[in-house]
Amino acid sequence: MVTEEEIERVSKLMKIDVNDHKEFVDKVQTMINYFDILDSAGAESEDISMQEISISNLREDKYIPFNGKLIEKLNNYKGTYVRAPKMS
Amino acid sequence: MNLKISALEFVQEVQIGNISAEDFVAKTLEKIQSVDDNLHAFLSVNEKAIDQARDVDKKIKSGVKVGACFGMPISIKDNICIKDSKITCASKVLENFIAPYDATVITKLKQQDAIFIGKVNLDEFAMGLTTEFSAFGPSRNPWNPEYVPGGSSGGSAVSVSAFECVASLGSDTGGSVRNPASFCSVVGYKPTYGLISRYGLISYANSIEQIGPLTRTVKDTAFMLNLISGLDSNDNTTIDNKNEDYLSEIDSGIEGKKIGIIKEMVGEGIDPAVLSATKDAISKLESLGATCEEISLDMVKYSVAAYYTITATEAGSNLARYDNLRYGYDFPVEGYEFNSYIAKARQKFGPEVTRRIIIGGFVPSAGHAGKYFLKALKVKNKLTQEVNEAFKKFDLLLAPTVPILPFKLGEKIDDPVSLFLVDINTITANLTGKPAISVPFSVSNGLPIGMQLFADSMHDKLLLQAAHALEGTVTLPEAPI
Numbered sequence: 001m002v003t004e005e006e007i008e009r010v011s012k013l014m015k016i017d018v019n020d021h022k023e024f025v026d027k028v029q030t031m032i033n034y035f036d037i038l039d040s041a042g043a044e045s046e047d048i049s050m051q052e053i054s055i056s057n058l059r060e061d062k063y064i065p066f067n068g069k070l071i072e073k074l075n076n077y078k079g080t081y082v083r084a085p086k087m088s
Numbered sequence: 089m090n091l092k093i094s095a096l097e098f099v100q101e102v103q104i105g106n107i108s109a110e111d112f113v114a115k116t117l118e119k120i121q122s123v124d125d126n127l128h129a130f131l132s133v134n135e136k137a138i139d140q141a142r143d144v145d146k147k148i149k150s151g152v153k154v155g156a157c158f159g160m161p162i163s164i165k166d167n168i169c170i171k172d173s174k175i176t177c178a179s180k181v182l183e184n185f186i187a188p189y190d191a192t193v194i195t196k197l198k199q200q201d202a203i204f205i206g207k208v209n210l211d212e213f214a215m216g217l218t219t220e221f222s223a224f225g226p227s228r229n230p231w232n233p234e235y236v237p238g239g240s241s242g243g244s245a246v247s248v249s250a251f252e253c254v255a256s257l258g259s260d261t262g263g264s265v266r267n268p269a270s271f272c273s274v275v276g277y278k279p280t281y282g283l284i285s286r287y288g289l290i291s292y293a294n295s296i297e298q299i300g301p302l303t304r305t306v307k308d309t310a311f312m313l314n315l316i317s318g319l320d321s322n323d324n325t326t327i328d329n330k331n332e333d334y335l336s337e338i339d340s341g342i343e344g345k346k347i348g349i350i351k352e353m354v355g356e357g358i359d360p361a362v363l364s365a366t367k368d369a370i371s372k373l374e375s376l377g378a379t380c381e382e383i384s385l386d387m388v389k390y391s392v393a394a395y396y397t398i399t400a401t402e403a404g405s406n407l408a409r410y411d412n413l414r415y416g417y418d419f420p421v422e423g424y425e426f427n428s429y430i431a432k433a434r435q436k437f438g439p440e441v442t443r444r445i446i447i448g449g450f451v452p453s454a455g456h457a458g459k460y461f462l463k464a465l466k467v468k469n470k471l472t473q474e475v476n477e478a479f480k481k482f483d484l485l486l487a488p489t490v491p492i493l494p495f496k497l498g499e500k501i502d503d504p505v506s507l508f509l510v511d512i513n514t515i516t517a518n519l520t521g522k523p524a525i526s527v528p529f530s531v532s533n534g535l536p537i538g539m540q541l542f543a544d545s546m547h548d549k550l551l552l553q554a555a556h557a558l559e560g561t562v563t564l565p566e567a568p569i
Contacts, residue, residue, distance in 0.1 A: 002450075006450070007446065010446055010449040010450050010453065011431075011446060011449075012431070013449050013453070014404055014408075014445050014446065014448070014449040015408070015411070015427060015430045015431045015434060016431055016434040016435065016437065016442060016445055016446070017431045017432050017434065017435045018442065018446070019435075024443070024446055027443055027504070028443070028446055028447060028450060030504060030505060031396065031443075031447055031504055031505065032447075032450070032451075032460075034392075034393060034505045034508070035393045035396070035397055035451070035460050035464075037389075037390055037393045038390055038393050038394065038397070038459075038460065038463040038464060038467060039459075039463070040390075041387065041390040041394075041463070041466075041467045041470070043387075043390075043463065043466035043467045043469070043470045044463075044466070046466035046467075046469045046470050047466075047469060048462065048465040048466060048469060049469050049472075051295075051325070053324050053325075057324070058324055059321045059322075059324070066188075066189075068188065070188055073185075073186060073188055074413070074414065075412075075416060075417070075418055075419075076413065076420070076421055082413055082414065083413075083421060084413050084421060084426060084429075085421040085422075085424040085425060085426045085428075085429040086424075086425060086426060087425075087426045088425045088426065088427070
């Protein structure tokens with residue numbers, strides 16, 4: 001059962017303000033109820049396969065200069081620094 | 089000027105001098121001007137397109153080597169980066185964001201002298217299947233503007249169907265190329281996972297999504313695939329296709345091929361007209377020498393739940409970067425604490441994206457991960473095994489692209505589960521990484537029906553040959569535009 005408190009907790013975790021937590025309870029609950037179908041898939045004993053790429057197959061870890069000043073694409077910057085709000 | 093020609097016809101006509109790229113592009117822009125107020129395929133139009141086409145014509149006249157596209161106007165889904173152009177993802181969050189670099193597919197097409205005629209509409213961050221979740225308003229189906237064009241690459245499909253470009257690039261996470269292709273009667277292709285670089289595609293669910301072409305013909309799709317596929321050092325998931333030529337031998341036919349008809353995709357909930365079209369497709373494939381037989385893929389009925397669990401989780405992570413500090417809109421930082429600023433700024437996400445971000449925080453979180461996320465990954469694995477087994481017996485699989493006909497704007501927008509189920513026939517290709525294509529096959533009551541073929545991974549060439557054969561069995565009307 002999805003609760004208002006849970007929506008509040010998750011929205012805080014995902015860093016997104018939600019005006020009406022109550023509104024999301026129903027929407028999320030409807031979707032979660034549907035996801036319960038996964039319980040009857042009989043896949044509990046399955047492995048979870050992941051694609052693995054060895055480090056030797058990754059591109060070289062080196063600095064590639066960017067042609068142009070990326071910082072100037074930002075709305076809030078000062079010199080070469082991103083301008084951010086104060087940390088509490 | 090006939091704007092209804094295929095990409096290959098366009099290339100040929102420009103090459104031999106029957107038409108100029110400049111005239112064609114100019115007429116295409118006129119077409120956009122005349123129909124797009126109603127259809128709303130485009131979010132922005134390239135104002136330099138005519139100049140760029142003129143440059144291609146000059147190259148042709150002066151005998152300089154010209155790229156394979158010869159100035160062909162292509163539309164690009166607005167989640168693929170073109171350097172120094174706006175890229176909005178149909179979101180208010182990125183409304184004025186300018187891409188600082190080209191996606192690999194764009195670099196490749198620029199090298200081939202393609203003209204990017206404009207950026208086209210999508211559901212916000214590609215989350216949706218109707219384009220109704222675009223922050224800038226929905227696109228409309230050229231076959232009947234009261235109906236949805238499908239999505240999320242709705243703008244791509246509309247622009248090809250309504251002759252506002254010759255071809256388009258979209259992205260397909262759960263059917264987002266094939267679904268609108270089916271609803272608008274164009275060809276839509278989801279390649280083998282890794283065949284086309286995702287570098288410069290704004291990520292939604294990167295473990296399963298792929299860029300794919302939307303075109304008028306299967307041959308055009310093969311042509312586009314030749315230009316944009318292959319290894320890319322900027323995307324470690326790309327695979328080496330050894331410069332495969334997908335266009336050569338496309339007329340090989342399907343005689344002797346075994347085709348499995350996926351039982352779970354033609355069962356409960358299918359529209360009678362779609363079922364009838366599917367039976368017709370089977371009989372036409374058999375008349376071409378293929379053998380068709382039913383196959384059951386039991387995991388298909390769990391695929392929608394697995395898909396939405398996995399994609400919401402990946403979306404929650406991928407969209408965390410939109411903090412309005414590195415990307416974003418004009419919203420001063422003064423007076424805010426760090427976390428509260430980000431949370432406030434992210435309120436600009438639309439309702440569907442917000443919903444998926446919340447779900448994406450919920451399903452992998454402590455106490456829920458075992459029940460939802462891990463189970464979804466296991467279903468994905470089991471489905472892949474089932475499909476791999478199927479390809480030991482069959483060369484290809486067949487199902488209608490979408491089990492229902494296009495529906496009216498607003499009809500399903502408030503019922504997320506009913507909307508999700510529209511994806512049931514397309515999701516399997518994404519969860520398993522297999523290639524799949526939607527081919528225009530029928531029209532019922534003025535609304536298109538697409539037929540979908542799947543092949544095993546890296547059998548894209550075989551898939552295109554089969555799709556070309558199926559395409560040749562029908563003659564369909566054009567969009568009444």
